[in-house]
Amino acid sequence: MPKPAKPHLTVIGTGYLGAVHAASMASIGFEVLAIDVDVDKIEKLKAGQPPFFEPGFEALLRSALDSGNLRFTTSFEEIGEFGDVHFLCVGTPQHRDSLAADLSWVRGAIASLAPHLDRPCVIAGKSTVPVGTAAWLQEYINGHAPAGAQAEVLWNPEFLREGFAVQDTLHPDRIVLGAHSDEARDQLCSVYAPMIAEGIPVINTTLETAELVKAAANSFLATKISFINAMADVCEAAGGDVVSLAEAIGYDTRIGHRFLGAGIGFGGGCLPKDIRAFSARASELGVGDSLSFLHEVDRLNSRRRDQVSDWSAEMLDGDAYGARIACLGAAFKPDSDDVRDSPALSIAGRLHLAGAQVRVFDPQAGPNSRRSHPELIYATSAADALQDADLVLLLTEWDEFKSLDPVAVAKLVSHQRIIDGRNALDPQKWRAAGWEYRGIGRP
Numbered sequence: 001m002p003k004p005a006k007p008h009l010t011v012i013g014t015g016y017l018g019a020v021h022a023a024s025m026a027s028i029g030f031e032v033l034a035i036d037v038d039v040d041k042i043e044k045l046k047a048g049q050p051p052f053f054e055p056g057f058e059a060l061l062r063s064a065l066d067s068g069n070l071r072f073t074t075s076f077e078e079i080g081e082f083g084d085v086h087f088l089c090v091g092t093p094q095h096r097d098s099l100a101a102d103l104s105w106v107r108g109a110i111a112s113l114a115p116h117l118d119r120p121c122v123i124a125g126k127s128t129v130p131v132g133t134a135a136w137l138q139e140y141i142n143g144h145a146p147a148g149a150q151a152e153v154l155w156n157p158e159f160l161r162e163g164f165a166v167q168d169t170l171h172p173d174r175i176v177l178g179a180h181s182d183e184a185r186d187q188l189c190s191v192y193a194p195m196i197a198e199g200i201p202v203i204n205t206t207l208e209t210a211e212l213v214k215a216a217a218n219s220f221l222a223t224k225i226s227f228i229n230a231m232a233d234v235c236e237a238a239g240g241d242v243v244s245l246a247e248a249i250g251y252d253t254r255i256g257h258r259f260l261g262a263g264i265g266f267g268g269g270c271l272p273k274d275i276r277a278f279s280a281r282a283s284e285l286g287v288g289d290s291l292s293f294l295h296e297v298d299r300l301n302s303r304r305r306d307q308v309s310d311w312s313a314e315m316l317d318g319d320a321y322g323a324r325i326a327c328l329g330a331a332f333k334p335d336s337d338d339v340r341d342s343p344a345l346s347i348a349g350r351l352h353l354a355g356a357q358v359r360v361f362d363p364q365a366g367p368n369s370r371r372s373h374p375e376l377i378y379a380t381s382a383a384d385a386l387q388d389a390d391l392v393l394l395l396t397e398w399d400e401f402k403s404l405d406p407v408a409v410a411k412l413v414s415h416q417r418i419i420d421g422r423n424a425l426d427p428q429k430w431r432a433a434g435w436e437y438r439g440i441g442r443p
């Protein structure tokens with residue numbers, strides 16, 4: 001059967017990754033049909049309402065819908081009939097009872113899709129999966145899809161950063177394609193032609209390497225963050241300043257400045273679960289020892305959360321019980337409403353359990369935070385959270401918090417004490433305004 005001039009694309013799973021991918025591909029001229037098992041999410045997307053906060057996404061979604069290029073469905077039959085390339089974007093969270101990835105969403109999506117694949121097509125996996133998943137999926141497809149092996153699984157891991165998802169999807173820094181056949185690879189190259197024309201490098205490799213690239217990249221990034229946080233501990237003990245240290249080592253181009261901010265550590269729906277899943281898979285493969293350092297990376301990261309709750313008690317004369325604490329930030333990073341494994345909310349939760357009255361404010365993550373931590377108090381503004389606070393914690397570095405005026409904030413609080421969990425403020429300015437200021441790894 002001749003291939004259509006422009007392949008029809010489908011996107012399976014419309015979360016942070018899939019919804020942005022679907023709208024982005026529609027914006028560069030492809031007809032896209034996207035599916036999710038979450039009916040509410042699909043209804044919102046159809047109406048042009050983003051189910052999550054991501055800068056630039058709402059405008060992209062609306063213009064893609066208006067162009068007629070983007071449609072949503074809940075029918076896998078329609079997806080199978082329509083698609084030449086199926087992008088698999090479902091979640092792969094941590095398993096409830098182990099460190100491994102829970103692949104039930106991946107398996108569920110493929111089981112729903114396979115019976116409807118009755119002509120040659122490509123299934124391009126974008127989810128982050130343990131190495132070996134793609135080969136397993138191909139075997140499943142061979143046995144369950146009417147098209148058999150003519151429905152080819154390819155792996156095309158995604159590297160977008162929440163907060164920059166639209167930019168990263170339309171202008172990625174690299175495209176990784178793990179494929180068996182040249183036909184599948186060519187099909188994906190035709191989809192990404194505008195990016196390739198910009199000079200974005202394409203790495204052609206095997207299914208296994210493509211799966212491993214993503215796990216390796218996230219492990220490296222997590223290690224870099226835990227490394228600088230370990231340096232912060234040493235700076236504190238020795239009277240050094242980790243901010244100057246990071247600036248100085250970052251000028252070495254082999255090291256670089258990015259991802260060298262000491263603070264309360266990494267969180268979100270990717271790094272923590274990805275390094276655990278990578279370790280678990282390495283153990284299954286008999287090379288667990290080679291990744292044992294990731295356990296230490298994870299431990300160093302969790303310790304940041306304990307440290308800030310311990311410091312809070314110290315600054316409150318030994319006990320957080322009954323104190324009023326303002327937590328500025330709940331999302332795991334600024335410009336996102338994602339609170340999955342957020343260090344900010346984890347610290348707020350610990351202080352609540354220690355008997356503090358914790359008032360949280362986040363510019364976008366309020367609704368998600370309320371769902372995951374209903375026990376906390378949610379303020380309507382930064383000023384509302386800060387009112388009469390005995391201690392202020394800056395936990396997510398939103399611009400709104402970085403630009404707070406220490407003199408004005410002093411008029412709202414009961415006691416001028418602040419822990420800058422992201423080293424986002426100017427300590428001199430805050431101290432000069434009478435604040436007891438504590439940063440991470442700073443004198």
Ligand code: NAD
Nearest residue numbers: 013015016017036037038090091092105108109127128158
């Ligand atoms: P998410 O939880 O926001 O979205 C996943 C979506 O999949 C949900 O809407 C869910 O309802 C849907 N889903 C589950 N089962 C389904 C099925 N059988 N059929 C159709 N839809 C189904 O997750 P996310 O953040 O978008 O991440 C998705 C994948 O992408 C993960 O593997 C993640 O590690 C990876 N990833 C995420 C990011 C990121 O920044 N969020 C970046 C790169 C890679």
